[in-house]
Amino acid sequence: MDSIRVGIVGATGFAGAELARLIAQHPVFEAVALTAGAEAGTEIGKLYPALEHAYPKTTLVPHDDESLLSCDVVFTAVPHTAGMQHAQRLAEAGVSVVDLSADFRFSDKDRYESIYKTTHTAPELLEHAVYGQPETMRAELVRLAEEHAQGDAVVVGCAGCxxxxxxxxxxxxxxxxxxxxxxxxxxxxxxxxxxxxxxxxxxxxxxxxxxxxxxxxxxxxxxxxxxxxxxxxxxxxxxxxxxxxxxxxxxxxxxxxxxxxxxxxxxxxxxxxxxxxxxxxxxxxxxxxxxxxxxxxxxxxxxxxxxxxxxxxxxxxxxxxxxxxxxxxxxLGKGASAQAVQCANIVCGLPENTGLELLACIP
Amino acid sequence: MDSIRVGIVGATGFAGAELARLIAQHPVFEAVALTAGAEAGTEIGKLYPALEHAYPKTTLVPHDDESLLSCDVVFTAVPHTAGMQHAQRLAEAGVSVVDLSADFRFSDKDRYESIYKTTHTAPELLEHAVYGQPETMRAELVRLAEEHAQGDAVVVGCAGCxxxxxxxxxxxxxxxxxxxxxxxxxxxxxxxxxxxxxxxxxxxxxxxxxxxxxxxxxxxxxxxxxxxxxxxxxxxxxxxxxxxxxxxxxxxxxxxxxxxxxxxxxxxxxxxxxxxxxxxxxxxxxxxxxxxxxxxxxxxxxxxxxxxxxxxxxxxxxxxxxxxxxxxxxxLGKGASAQAVQCANIVCGLPENTGLELLACIP
Amino acid sequence: MDSIRVGIVGATGFAGAELARLIAQHPVFEAVALTAGAEAGTEIGKLYPALEHAYPKTTLVPHDDESLLSCDVVFTAVPHTAGMQHAQRLAEAGVSVVDLSADFRFSDKDRYESIYKTTHTAPELLEHAVYGQPETMRAELVRLAEEHAQGDAVVVGCAGCxxxxxxxxxxxxxxxxxxxxxxxxxxxxxxxxxxxxxxxxxxxxxxxxxxxxxxxxxxxxxxxxxxxxxxxxxxxxxxxxxxxxxxxxxxxxxxxxxxxxxxxxxxxxxxxxxxxxxxxxxxxxxxxxxxxxxxxxxxxxxxxxxxxxxxxxxxxxxxxxxxxxxxxxxxLGKGASAQAVQCANIVCGLPENTGLELLACIP
Amino acid sequence: MDSIRVGIVGATGFAGAELARLIAQHPVFEAVALTAGAEAGTEIGKLYPALEHAYPKTTLVPHDDESLLSCDVVFTAVPHTAGMQHAQRLAEAGVSVVDLSADFRFSDKDRYESIYKTTHTAPELLEHAVYGQPETMRAELVRLAEEHAQGDAVVVGCAGCxxxxxxxxxxxxxxxxxxxxxxxxxxxxxxxxxxxxxxxxxxxxxxxxxxxxxxxxxxxxxxxxxxxxxxxxxxxxxxxxxxxxxxxxxxxxxxxxxxxxxxxxxxxxxxxxxxxxxxxxxxxxxxxxxxxxxxxxxxxxxxxxxxxxxxxxxxxxxxxxxxxxxxxxxxLGKGASAQAVQCANIVCGLPENTGLELLACIP
Known part of the structure; x- marks a missing residue:
């Protein structure tokens, strides 16, 4: 199968680094852009020696690096308010987004705004976003997969841990x-x-x-x-x-x-x-x-x-x-990054546990 | 003030060792008997180097050592069913008991027996025992103090953690x-x-x-x-x-x-x-x-x-x-041994925080 | 590629369970026998829920179960002295052994016996065994691979952690x-x-x-x-x-x-x-x-x-x-089970990092 | 015995908070000034609930609070370079100092300056300071006690952990x-x-x-x-x-x-x-x-x-x-604050283990 190009916005936070680990072991997804804020410009393997072998000489790029625009799916692992900003920019460029922030978790804009004390700046995306919790929202995510397959940018708002x-x-x-x-x-x-x-x-x-x-x-x-x-x-x-x-x-x-x-x-x-x-x-x-x-x-x-x-x-x-x-x-797994990959698998038409059959260490 | 002679039955379990630590720092209580089962005969400082300085060359004695009978108060830090056996033997010899097992926690014998699936072998002691939770049972514990002062053996059944x-x-x-x-x-x-x-x-x-x-x-x-x-x-x-x-x-x-x-x-x-x-x-x-x-x-x-x-x-x-x-x-502190010492303080007519103004480390 | 049949003697110890985890994720090795001592007869997924999904309804068999004899390679993850006993029995039946005990670590029988205060009961195996530390013993392990390919039973004595x-x-x-x-x-x-x-x-x-x-x-x-x-x-x-x-x-x-x-x-x-x-x-x-x-x-x-x-x-x-x-x-990884798998990969003619490109979690 | 007035410069760092804990349990020392930088003005019990009972409604004062000048001994638990500044100010005011920074650990000014890449601003104090490691420097510390008893301000440079x-x-x-x-x-x-x-x-x-x-x-x-x-x-x-x-x-x-x-x-x-x-x-x-x-x-x-x-x-x-x-x-104990108290005990003519017979918890 051809690989599917993915990006991670915010690859140095805990959820982002977990995404980088999971995608390195994923048989179909290929990470083509790992972004960072202040740490852009450094190699991810210098920051996290555990990832050095998986991402040799891979430099972190800025959050708005244009390599993201060539991705099929981008994961945004950033704080709330930043999530919707990146999602809007990417969706406008036709890139589907799996957002791990809180920005697309509430179907009701007003409830979001009252809880997070901020204005939602991408209300039209919010309206079409699907809550990223596959066991209870599978039908809706499968519907997104059809839109994504037709070239539409879709947005998943992943459930929190x-x-x-x-x-x-x-x-x-x-x-x-x-x-x-x-x-x-x-x-x-x-x-x-x-x-x-x-x-x-x-x-x-x-x-x-x-x-x-x-x-x-x-x-x-x-x-x-x-x-x-x-x-x-x-x-x-x-x-x-x-x-x-x-x-x-x-x-x-x-x-x-x-x-x-x-x-x-x-x-x-x-x-x-x-x-x-x-x-x-x-x-x-x-x-x-x-x-x-x-x-x-x-x-x-x-x-x-x-x-x-x-x-x-x-x-x-x-x-x-x-x-x-x-x-x-x-x-960070089912509670964040692994569930985000599960959602992305569905959006991309893959079996939803692709790359996710990981086993815990004993002990 | 004259010291008050105390014993610890079961000084090598976690609650017993904590009692040994607290009593070593207590201004009035003096530990004159530390008992153990299989470990009787060894020095407590060999088993727990942390206690070596407080109890130099102090050998653990068997659970039925007669030195216990010379004590004013004995703490019994043993599993349930063992608690009532030791308490009965000691009370018959006129020694007051602060028991940390479950054996004297229920005022109702039947409830104890149905929960612990065993026969209560000291029902008359149970009837007069007081629940060892000073903040809610202070008046009853003070009443025990009067009996203890008159030479009667009393029993406290300490609350669990x-x-x-x-x-x-x-x-x-x-x-x-x-x-x-x-x-x-x-x-x-x-x-x-x-x-x-x-x-x-x-x-x-x-x-x-x-x-x-x-x-x-x-x-x-x-x-x-x-x-x-x-x-x-x-x-x-x-x-x-x-x-x-x-x-x-x-x-x-x-x-x-x-x-x-x-x-x-x-x-x-x-x-x-x-x-x-x-x-x-x-x-x-x-x-x-x-x-x-x-x-x-x-x-x-x-x-x-x-x-x-x-x-x-x-x-x-x-x-x-x-x-x-x-x-x-x-x-092990307020949830077990320190609360037991607090009860013993009351029974012995001391201010109830005597020896208990300990401070946690930061961090 | 056809799968290679492997067994684990002692699958419930820490090294054995780690072998079970690694082999479940290995693309070529297939675990056909997981043995235990007292725990034989129970399902491994009951004992270790982390493995339940990888080994559904898989019952632990006794250490001498004959399913081991159908394996290409058996890992023996047992204490010293037990290692040589299992190795001898298996090697006599033509099964190659990767032993994680100390029994085949010393080329010199006398030194083994003086350190471990026991008689080495399989000295002829010891003589032909190779020390399982690939980075320093690669040539010798590759030589074993040739013998194994010809149907001979070989023995690797894995280095300790x-x-x-x-x-x-x-x-x-x-x-x-x-x-x-x-x-x-x-x-x-x-x-x-x-x-x-x-x-x-x-x-x-x-x-x-x-x-x-x-x-x-x-x-x-x-x-x-x-x-x-x-x-x-x-x-x-x-x-x-x-x-x-x-x-x-x-x-x-x-x-x-x-x-x-x-x-x-x-x-x-x-x-x-x-x-x-x-x-x-x-x-x-x-x-x-x-x-x-x-x-x-x-x-x-x-x-x-x-x-x-x-x-x-x-x-x-x-x-x-x-x-x-x-x-x-x-x-338990490079220090035990992963290195044992690395040795087995070499013995079986596979790239030595097959199934071993695992990434540590961050954090 | 009359209490001895002590102060702690830097009471919110780990060594400083440990000093506060130890002094609260010390039978002779009385903490009359606890200082902080940015946290001055807050109650120490708000910052560290573990200390609330020992220091009720005690507000942290600035590092240069004049209450320090009324102390017999001040502990300075601050980073290097800050140690010598506080020590100089206090010594000039006649207050003896037990410094936990590195500033008075080297008898040789040049060695200090080459290791810490800074100028020593209190060389005359350094010359008379004694290294605070009682088991190997007891005679020198006892000599300081005589000077302190005569009203001279002395300086101890405590050994690191x-x-x-x-x-x-x-x-x-x-x-x-x-x-x-x-x-x-x-x-x-x-x-x-x-x-x-x-x-x-x-x-x-x-x-x-x-x-x-x-x-x-x-x-x-x-x-x-x-x-x-x-x-x-x-x-x-x-x-x-x-x-x-x-x-x-x-x-x-x-x-x-x-x-x-x-x-x-x-x-x-x-x-x-x-x-x-x-x-x-x-x-x-x-x-x-x-x-x-x-x-x-x-x-x-x-x-x-x-x-x-x-x-x-x-x-x-x-x-x-x-x-x-x-x-x-x-x-933080013998490696820092408890050893500092041990030094202060010697300087003040007390038995050197005064207030220091603490027992570790088991476990």
Whole structure:
């Protein structure tokens, strides 16, 4: 098969470097442009010796390098607001974009603007963008693939890491109508430190993060409304515009990669652990990148570290009729870059797990 | 002041070694007997070089060494069922006991037996034992002090680590009647690996625990009914025998010491973060070992590592009217050995923070 | 290309599980037998959820399962003494063996027996075995490939992790005759905890290994004579049987994978950092799996974690005329299983980096 | 005893915060001034909740706050060049200074200036300053105590962390004349990340330091000449001005606190492990803060974490006649702040372990 030319805008951030690693191992995608801000001009192998062999003597180019315009697909792994600027420029030049920022995650422009306190400068792209969470948005992504095949530039707004894990933990129960409408879903999640980004801060200093756990972002983390929107799409009894009530508490733990989301869903119908587990197994039976673990085996983030895979399991507190649903992912893998590659695979008409059958180290 | 003679049954486990460390720095308690099982006969400083200077040439004696009988108070830091056996023997000899096992945590013998699947062999001691959680059981512990002063042997059944953090996170809200009776309280907690004990297992292997988080003990962890009992004592509207509904999910994170409990309480009365924070500050104003952090500063386990202190804070999700209450402790400190020393201080008529004003390292 | 049938004896230990991971991603090798001791009969995916997708419903068979006899090559990842027993049985059945134990590392039977305090029960195999360190033993391994192609069973005795890193750090200097004969080479090495094996012990308990560094194995670690033998092969001025003098101190650090060897070589000829660096670059220019980093960039174990690659660099203390040579590897990768696969690739006539172009995560 | 008033210039850096912790637990010293740069004006308990209880409502003052002038002793925990500026100002005002920067570590002004590439602006203070390493400079420090008692301002230039460990590892052997003059002493040391300071950088980011080891500072780390100077003082056969040859390689490992120095000393006289161990035990028999571990028990940094203590042990490679000497310290404890307090204790006429009998947590 001919290779497909891809670019990475922001190849030196954690998500960007993970994209560079994944694309180097991808059988079809070929990275033809890796961009950086202040680090443009340096070789990526000097910055990250781990990539030197995969990208020999490859110099980082500026974010607006014209080599990007020759790409079939460009990944934009930059902060919000920068995402939409790059996407607009690229889309206008006919290049499809898989954006990892928050800029194309909300179908509703006003909600985006109220959460991110900024103006959305590419509202027409937003309108046609598809939320990049393949297990729940596959049909829409396949529709984009048709447009892309016809030469149209399309935009995918990839789901964030907390949201992806929280969706995958809850989707089968939500889809089956098991969630109460009135009671809030409580999401208690734990992330590794790569989730805080590459910037060196007091909080990401080794000596602050090591040997400690803490919560952050209370009471209104930006990801809560994104989760609420995703849950609402899954919920069979919510009218258009309705949202599932969500209380979300993220925690930071001393590991590099890994995210575990524990989702408490008050049940609308009497059920048991056994039945719910069977429902999950059936729901995810054909998914290439989601595994439902055997009953009683709880997801462990290390088992998916460095991979594109999600590990899911459930338990029902039968007295209280609350489902406790868990999903472990690598926040940079299925939670970011691997899911972006999965979306790009779909957009390019490839099997969606192409280049993504990675295995975690043991241990 | 004359020193008070204390013993530690099980001085080589994690809680026992922490007791040895705390007592070495205690101005009044003097350790006159440190016991061990298989390791009896060896010097504690050979086993733990960190203690060599504090306990020079001090040999571990067997669990039934008669030197224990000369003690004023003995700490029993052994697994459940062993706790009641040692306590009974010691109490019969007139020695007061502070037990760190689960054997004296339930006032109700039947509940203990159904949870721990064993017969309680010291039911008469259980009846008079007091639950060792000073911030919520102070009056009862002070009553024990009077009995102890008169020469009676008393028994304290220390609260476990998860329970202590979950109590301190929720107590002011519970006590103020803010918790709904019907909706379950959800407790999502994260513990360091010392919580799994000193035994070398596949799960406590460095290479399994490092760089990973996972849940365990679902759906019915033994600590859930202990928390339910503690919450019921605090709740003003529960009849005798009623329990607060609790869903409890413990998680393991890659750190040695530290426990963070995040408690979600559906509120019975409309309230705000500001008001709830003020209530917490007032409730804990006179506590020597509990600090309510400023609004918006979330407890971090490293800030209490190695100490007897609890850090607490709260947030109200005002749309959903759910309080999110947090408490960070050192699971071996305030969650076990330091709280045991605090109880012993009360029993011996000392200020309860005697020897416990320890400061965590930064960082 | 037709697949090549391989087996793994001891697939549940750390090296064995890493072999299983590597072979699952290898384009030619197909794992047809994964053996275990006590865990035989269980599915490997139950034991290691990370492997479930790669080995669906694959049951571990006993160490002597006859499926091994249908293999082209079997990897034996078992403790010493077990290695030679399995190798003998397999070789007698005509199966080539790549052994990861110490049993075929010494060309001299007596030296093996004096170091490992046991009788070598397969001396005739030992005589024909080749030391499995491709960068320094390539010609001999290629000779084995010819024998293997003719249907003969051959045996490779893979180099250990400390030895591999110490060889790669020093080989160009040794080979160029830069090392003094008289002064000892000092090797100070640091390993992650996987190096201590899968067995749960007091030392491998998370709470012992975490947040600490320590030395071990002094004064005479078993790997020192293996290093001395390897260095002697490289040294142009040592008579047959002569050994390079080596002082070796291994240290344990709190990480899972990674080994850094710092080798101090008193120089026989005046040289500079610049010249030595150039010599190293030239020496390793054609190696697929060894990278000499740019001057001044020191090897970092995380950059090779999970990979088959070695990162090397050198500095000369010009006043003292001592070369300080470093090599970072993944002790389970280039230090064990990936190097074993590299050896097997050569034995099977494949390009030696087949299936081994793995990239470390960033971060 | 009346309290002694002390100040800390630079109380928010790692060494400064450790001083604040130690002084809060010191029975005689009372902290009356804690200074900061940009963080002046904030409460230290807001910045470090771990200190809130010890320093309630205590506001950080600027570095030149006049409250410092009322102190008996001021600790200056600031970078080099800042150390001498503060020391000069304080000494002129009659305040004794214990400086933790490098500014008063070299008795020779020219050597300081050539290593730190700067002019020493307080040469007259330097001339009278004493090197702050009590085990090897006790007599000189006691002499300062006499001057301080007479009201003179004295200056102590505390030894750095690598140097302290390397001195304590080697001192008995050096002092006994066992080291060869000609062959270099090789020092291979491993430090935790607090050694890199509080500044958030790419290198101190959790995700860079975690799960990795690496060397740094080659070939000429600034601490090598400081070690060479210290060794020369100990060596009985070196003329004035002679230095011991030293090759020093520091490594970074993923822990917060802890430093292990492994020192290889080519021996001038034939000796054995047993004899050298006996020599070490005798040499350190009366030291309050140095423990020689039993033969075969290697120092582990966790055993001294958070303490003022050094753990030492030795092994002789008897074939090569090289002593392998080790010392583990907490780099912020005995390696910095606790040693500074030890020096201040001597200067103030207190027992030198006053307030320093701290015990490491297990685990």
């Amino acid at each position: 907390y949201v992806t894990a929280s969706i995958l933990a809850a989707a089968p129960a939500m889809h089956a109508g098991l969630a109460q409408e009135a009671s809030p879903v409580i999401i208690d999640a734990i992330s590794g430190v790569t989730g805080a980004g590459r910037k060196a801060t007091a909080k990401t200093h080794f000596c602050s993060a090591d040997e400690s756990v803490e919560a952050y972002g209370l009471p209104h983390h930006r990801h809560a409304p994104e989760i609420a929107q995703a849950y609402a799409r899954l919920h069979p009894r919510l009218d258009d515009g309705g949202l599932v009530h969500v209380i979300f508490t993220p925690h930071l733990a001393p590991l590099r990669r890994g995210l575990l989301s524990t989702v408490y869903i008050p049940l609308a119908k009497q059920t048991t652990t056994r039945d719910l587990h069977a429902l999950y197994e059936k729901h995810y039976a054909d998914e290439a990148l989601v595994s439902v673990l055997p009953e009683g085996v709880w997801p462990k983030t290390a088992s998916v570290e460095g991979t594109a895979r999600a590990h899911v399991n459930v338990s029902v507190n039968e007295e209280e009729q609350v489902a406790v649903c868990m999903c472990a992912i690598d926040n | 998860y329970v202590t953090a979950s109590i301190l996170a929720a107590a002011p809200a519970m006590h103020a009647g803010l918790a709904q009776e019907a909706s379950p309280v959800i407790i999502d907690a994260i513990s360091g690996v010392t919580g799994a004990g000193r035994k070398a297992t596949a799960k406590t292997h460095f290479c399994s625990a490092d760089e990973s988080v996972e849940a365990y003990g679902l759906p019915h962890h033994r600590h859930a009914p202990e928390i339910a009992q503690a919450y019921a004592r605090l709740h003003p509207r529960l009849d005798d025998g009623g329990l607060v509904h609790v869903i409890f999910t413990p998680h393991l994170a890659p750190l040695r010491r530290g426990l963070l409990s995040t408690v979600y309480i559906p509120l019975a009365k409309q309230t705000t973060t500001r008001d709830l924070h003020a209530l917490y500050e007032k409730h804990y104003a006179d506590e020597a070992l509990v600090s309510v952090l400023p609004e918006g500063v979330w407890p971090k386990t490293a800030s209490v590592e190695g100490t007897a202190r609890a850090h607490v804070n709260v947030s109200v999700n005002e749309e959903e009217q759910v309080a999110v209450c947090m408490c960070a402790i050192d699971n | 400390y030895v591999t890193a110490s060889i790669l750090a020093a080989a160009p200097a040794m080979h160029a005759g830069l090392a003094q004969e008289a002064s000892p080479v000092i090797i100070d090495a640091i390993s992650g905890v996987t190096g201590a094996g899968r067995k749960a012990t007091a030392k491998t308990h998370f709470c012992s290994a975490d947040e600490s560094v320590e030395a071990y194995g002094l004064p005479h670690h078993r790997h020192a004579p293996e290093i001395a033998q390897a260095y002697a092969r490289l040294h142009p001025r040592l008579d047959d049987g002569g050994l390079v003098h080596v002082i070796f101190t291994p240290h344990l650090a709190p990480l899972r994978r990674g080994l850094l060897s710092t080798v101090y070589i008193p120089l026989a000829k005046q040289t500079t950092t610049r010249d030595l660096h150039a010599l190293y670059e030239k020496h390793y220019a054609d190696e697929a799996l060894v990278s000499v980093l740019p001057e001044g960039v020191w090897p970092k174990t995380a950059s090779v974690e999970g990979t088959a690659r070695a990162h090397v660099n050198v500095s000369v203390n010009e006043e003292e005329q001592v070369a300080v040579c470093m090599c970072a590897i993944d002790n | 690598y140097v302290t460990a390397s001195i304590l590892a080697a001192a008995p052997a050096m002092h006994a004349g066992l080291a060869q003059e000609a062959s270099p002493v090789i020092i291979d040391a491993i430090s935790g990340v607090t050694g890199a300071g509080r500044k958030a950088t790419a290198k101190t980011h959790f995700c860079s330091a975690d799960e990795s080891v690496e060397a740094y500072g080659l070939p000429h780390h600034r601490h090598a000449p400081e070690i060479a100077q210290a060794y020369a003082r100990l060596h009985p056969r070196l003329d004035d001005g002679g230095l011991v040859h030293v090759i020093f390689t520091p490594h970074l490992a993923p822990l917060r606190r802890g430093l292990l120095s492994t020192v290889y000393i080519p021996l001038a006289k034939q000796t054995t492990t047993r004899d050298l161990h006996a020599l070490y035990e005798k040499h350190y028999a009366d030291e309050a803060l140095v423990s020689v571990l039993p033969e075969g028990v290697w120092p582990k940094t966790a055993s001294v974490e958070g303490t003022a203590r050094a753990h030492v042990n030795v092994s002789v490679n008897e074939e090569e006649q090289v002593a392998v000497c080790m010392c583990a310290i907490d780099n």
